[in-house]
Amino acid sequence: MKIGFIGCGNMATAIIKGIIRKQIIDAENIIASAKTKATLDRVQKELGVKVSTDNLEVTENSDILVLAVKPQYYPEVIAQIKDVVRKEQIVISIAPGKTLDWLQEQFGGGVRLVRTMPNTPALVGEGMTGACRNEYVTDEDYATVLRILGSFGEVETIPENLMDVCVSVSGSSPAYIYILIEAMADGAVADGMPRAQAYKFAAQSVLGSAKMVLETGKHPGELKDQVCSPGGTTIEAVRVLEEKGFRSSVIEAMKACVRKTRGI
Ligand SMILES: NC(=O)C1=CN([C@@H]2O[C@H](COP(=O)(O)OP(=O)(O)OC[C@H]3O[C@@H](n4cnc5c(N)ncnc54)[C@H](OP(=O)(O)O)[C@@H]3O)[C@@H](O)[C@H]2O)C=CC1
Numbered sequence: 001m002k003i004g005f006i007g008c009g010n011m012a013t014a015i016i017k018g019i020i021r022k023q024i025i026d027a028e029n030i031i032a033s034a035k036t037k038a039t040l041d042r043v044q045k046e047l048g049v050k051v052s053t054d055n056l057e058v059t060e061n062s063d064i065l066v067l068a069v070k071p072q073y074y075p076e077v078i079a080q081i082k083d084v085v086r087k088e089q090i091v092i093s094i095a096p097g098k099t100l101d102w103l104q105e106q107f108g109g110g111v112r113l114v115r116t117m118p119n120t121p122a123l124v125g126e127g128m129t130g131a132c133r134n135e136y137v138t139d140e141d142y143a144t145v146l147r148i149l150g151s152f153g154e155v156e157t158i159p160e161n162l163m164d165v166c167v168s169v170s171g172s173s174p175a176y177i178y179i180l181i182e183a184m185a186d187g188a189v190a191d192g193m194p195r196a197q198a199y200k201f202a203a204q205s206v207l208g209s210a211k212m213v214l215e216t217g218k219h220p221g222e223l224k225d226q227v228c229s230p231g232g233t234t235i236e237a238v239r240v241l242e243e244k245g246f247r248s249s250v251i252e253a254m255k256a257c258v259r260k261t262r263g264i
């Protein structure tokens with residue numbers, strides 16, 4: 001099987017690294033395009049995949065085609081490739097806001113489409129991807145796509161109306177977590193911990209807490225309560241977080257993210 005990527009920036013690079021790492025598809029069966037030679041040189045050196053500046057060449061040489069450009073470039077890229085997309089080819093969108101209906105209309109009909117929302121932790125095999133398909137994608141095709149998406153993390157099929165929520169809760173959310181880690185490290189540095197050590201302590205605590213939620217099956221509130229000793233240190237921190245609107249900041253930020261997605 002051959003897989004093509006139109007656009008090879010942050011997200012495509014993370015996906016390609018994830019796929020190669022799990023040996024799902026060899027680098028020689030992956031082809032990627034980009035706008036500039038600088039990106040193609042980087043991609044060829046870093047990933048060892050075939051590269052091209054020609055989106056038609058990528059389309060013609062792939063069974064599965066991932067549209068990995070920014071959403072604003074989708075119309076021009078689709079207009080460029082729509083006449084060479086084959087009936088049996090599967091096209092994967094990773095863009096926020098671009099619905100299956102919108103994509104199909106741009107292609108002019110009859111295309112096998114899978115709409116997804118991945119995230120960059122795919123790079124280390126810990127991605128979270130939401131996916132849905134249109135009526136032309138057979139069960140067999142879809143199983144193949146899920147196997148590829150599952151090679152770089154978790155994948156779940158969701159109804160298309162939840163795809164915008166998926167952007168805020170997993171597509172964009174790594175950025176919020178990096179800010180949290182950075183802020184925690186700043187706090188630790190403020191009280192004397194060396195910077196590099198502070199990132200490690202903060203990041204490992206986030207990783208461990210996420211695993212606790214996923215592996216114990218316990219409610220996050222119960223896990224939080226287990227950390228808060230009566231009259232102790234943690235509840236003091238929690239009190240200040242509540243006072244400063246931590247919870248509400250996260251919720252409102254996510255609602256802004258969904259609003260933006262719906263306007264794309
Ligand atoms: N970054 C993320 O965390 C996530 C991104 N996404 C989605 O993934 C898609 C890509 O995002 P991201 O990787 O971050 O963006 P980047 O800007 O990092 O990459 C975009 C790539 O598209 C290339 N490109 C631009 N125009 C063309 C064109 N006409 N033909 C071929 N290639 C072109 C660019 O080439 P060049 O480098 O030469 O300029 C670049 O390699 C977007 O739709 C985004 O919303 C989804 C989930 C998470």
Ligand SMILES: O=C(O)[C@@H]1CCC=N1
Binds near residue numbers: 171
């Ligand atoms: O910021 C963005 O628009 C993209 C979509 C999800 C993550 N990055």
